[in-house]
Amino acid sequence: MAIKDYLRQRFFPHMWCPGCGHGTVLNSLLRAVEELGIEKNDIVMTSGIGCSARISGYVDFHSLHSLHGRALAFATGVKLSQPKLKLLVPMGDGDALAIGGNHFIHAARRNIDITAIVMNNKIYGMTGGQYSPLSGVGKKATTAPYLTIDNDFDVVELAKAAGATFVARTTTFHATEATDFLKKAIMHKGFSVVEILSQCPTHYGRKNKEGDAPQMVANYDKITARLGSKKLEENPALIGRGIFVDRQAPEYCEEYDKIIEYAMKGRK
Amino acid sequence: MEKSIKFIQGNEACVEGALYAGVEFFAGYPITPSTEIAECLSQRLPERGGKFIQMEDEIASMCAIIGASLTGKKVMTATSGPGFSLKQEAIGYACMAEIPCVIANVQRGGPSTGNPTHVSQGDLNQARWGTHGDHNIIALTASNHQDIFSITVDAFNLAETYRTPVILLFDEAIGHLREKLVLPDEGELPIVGRLRTSVGKGVDYRPYLPREDGRLPMSDFGAEHRYNVTGLFHDMWGFPSNNPQVVSDLLRHLMDKIDNNVHSITRYKEHYMDGAEYVLISYGSSARSAIHMAKNRRMKGEKIGVLELQSLWPFPQHLIREKCSKAKAVIVVEMNSGQLMYHVKAAVDDPGKVFLSNRIDGKLITPADIKGLLRIIQGRGV
Structure with a gap:
């Protein structure tokens, strides 16, 4: 199937700014679905609120554009009630880790079979450029005219500590790598997290003098390095890219099925 | 059995x-x-x-x-x-x-x-x-x-x-x-199941297009129709829209689907309401005290009845108006500062005849609490 067959073309043009990285994430994600050959009817995409969240309107899957921060809570209801469905949950950094931080760590803790995609542009884009919990210290934002003093989360470390059984990180510069990680995340049984650094030239790049979209994308190649690479070994301050966690553990819905089996036996 | x-x-x-x-x-x-x-x-x-x-x-x-x-x-x-x-x-x-x-x-x-x-x-x-x-x-x-x-x-x-x-x-x-x-036995009470669409595969399913009877047939996630669900104002496909006509039509639909069916949604019970001169309006556990009090007063020949509401929203305004039309006084019995009372006052012909018997101290309202107020209304002192 062609990529465009996964899109709801009548709802285009999309609302993302020129140069936004989110379209690249959508591209990587749809290629992953296509290469895996998953039926469109078997996929539910649940999203929250923000630029990233609009992705769910554009894809020809079952789509649930929910509340700010709550995408994983909605997804948990869908998945547990109908475990045969594949749940894809793209979220922005504020969506996933500020207002939705609680749901993020608890979905990871349960190891419920959902794929969370954190589209990290380090800013609240839709509301016009306020700092997020992933902006980091010393950044400029409309709510940080004197620069941020807030420390940022490391999504990978947070997901690992909370119990996610698949954790990966990549960027929009590495679109084919993103497809590869997303394929593995989707096929992984359990809670999977893929963080994708995605440029926001309009609200982040401009204010923080990181250049236009091409410069921001090119910069992702400079500031990151593959896990196990010589580049990372020689420059440990670079942001690691790759698969950080890939382990097997009991999955929530399968464990609940065992409860049902036990409870039904007890009743007879 | x-x-x-x-x-x-x-x-x-x-x-x-x-x-x-x-x-x-x-x-x-x-x-x-x-x-x-x-x-x-x-x-x-x-x-x-x-x-x-x-x-x-x-x-x-x-x-x-x-x-x-x-x-x-x-x-x-x-x-x-x-x-x-x-x-x-x-x-x-x-x-x-x-x-x-x-x-x-x-x-x-x-x-x-x-x-x-x-x-x-x-x-x-x-x-x-x-x-x-x-x-x-x-x-x-x-x-x-x-x-x-x-x-x-x-x-x-x-x-x-x-x-x-x-x-x-x-x-x-x-x-x-x-x-x-x-x-109750199985089948004794009616059960309404999920109304699913009869639109076939490959046909354009519009999840937010009401049928003639106003109901919206659904399609399960995982079934053959893929559609968008959103909290934004949306068109009949569920896709976001801020078109003024779409916005007002959807909001009207959300209001009307309930308001136009108040009569079929309203649930209530009448206790000792025949010729009642004093009507107690109550609900939930407060209604138990109201019913108890009305029963005792009826035995003594006083014409007191209870209108027990089982549906609070949509507010059954016409029901309240009708049942209170002949009452000398209406006492709303509830455990708050008069939240229902204000709606009852707005519903009846003469708001001046509506009184509040309430408790807000965490204790269940008693028949004696209601009786005390009734005696004052009747000019009999406490």
Whole structure:
């Protein structure tokens, strides 16, 4: 199937700014679905609120554009009630880790079979450029005219500590790598997290003098390095890219099925 | 066949009603005084293949049941004041996206943490207006366990019929009271199932295009129709729109689907209402004291009756007006600062004849409390 067959073309043009990285994430994600050959009817995409969240309107899957921060809570209801469905949950950094931080760590803790995609542009884009919990210290934002003093989360470390059984990180510069990680995340049984650094030239790049979209994308190649690479070994301050966690553990819905089996036996 | 009789708490009667109605999914969070509903369903649901999950918070519980409802399941959650406050944004989502779901709020004293282990009926207006923006809602209540059972069944039926969240507004006293429940046989009470679309595969399914009878047939997530669900104003495909016509049409539809059916949604009981000169209007556990008092006064020849409301929202304005038209005085009996009373005053011909008998101290209102007020109204002193 062609990529465009996964899109709801009548709802285009999309609302993302020129140069936004989110379209690249959508591209990587749809290629992953296509290469895996998953039926469109078997996929539910649940999203929250923000630029990233609009992705769910554009894809020809079952789509649930929910509340700010709550995408994983909605997804948990869908998945547990109908475990045969594949749940894809793209979220922005504020969506996933500020207002939705609680749901993020608890979905990871349960190891419920959902794929969370954190589209990290380090800013609240839709509301016009306020700092997020992933902006980091010393950044400029409309709510940080004197620069941020807030420390940022490391999504990978947070997901690992909370119990996610698949954790990966990549960027929009590495679109084919993103497809590869997303394929593995989707096929992984359990809670999977893929963080994708995605440029926001309009609200982040401009204010923080990181250049236009091409410069921001090119910069992702400079500031990151593959896990196990010589580049990372020689420059440990670079942001690691790759698969950080890939382990097997009991999955929530399968464990609940065992409860049902036990409870039904007890009743007879 | 002999009837199955149980001696249980009101919260358990709610669980029995939910199971009878076919609940398949529950998500919740521990909170007094509703926790027994979650505890019972954690045991009972998996016995019949259903699912229970204790979520990380009240918000997540509300979100999870909405997600589960979209896969075609009958869903509910249960909570009390603080949790009910937290759920409001997602309740608004269910109103906007028209997702059937049932929320039991076993009321305790508020505001804030309030009086967790004591009775109140202070969430009446929150049930109506807790979430932001114009919207409509159905809220039901009951004063005894047999009625809790049947009104819970009704809640699921109305949620499916009107594709709306339905609030069960119980209270701590009735939730924790133990009394008899006679379980109805299968088929004794009507059950409304999910209305699914008959639109075939490959045909353009419009999830938000009402049928001639106003109902919106659904398609389960995972079934052949893929569509968008959103809390934004949306067109008949569920896709976001800020077209003024689309916005106003959708909002009108959300209001009208309930308002135009007040007569079929309204549930009430009359106790000793024949020729009543004094009408007590009450609901939930307060109604038990009102009924008790009316019964005693009737035995002494006083013409006192009780109009017990079992549906609070949509407010049965015409019913109130009609039943109070001949009354010398109307006493609203409730455990809050007069939340229902203001609506009763607005409904009757002469607001000056409406009085409030209430308690707001966490104690159940007594027949003596109501009698005291009645004597003052009658000019007989306390």
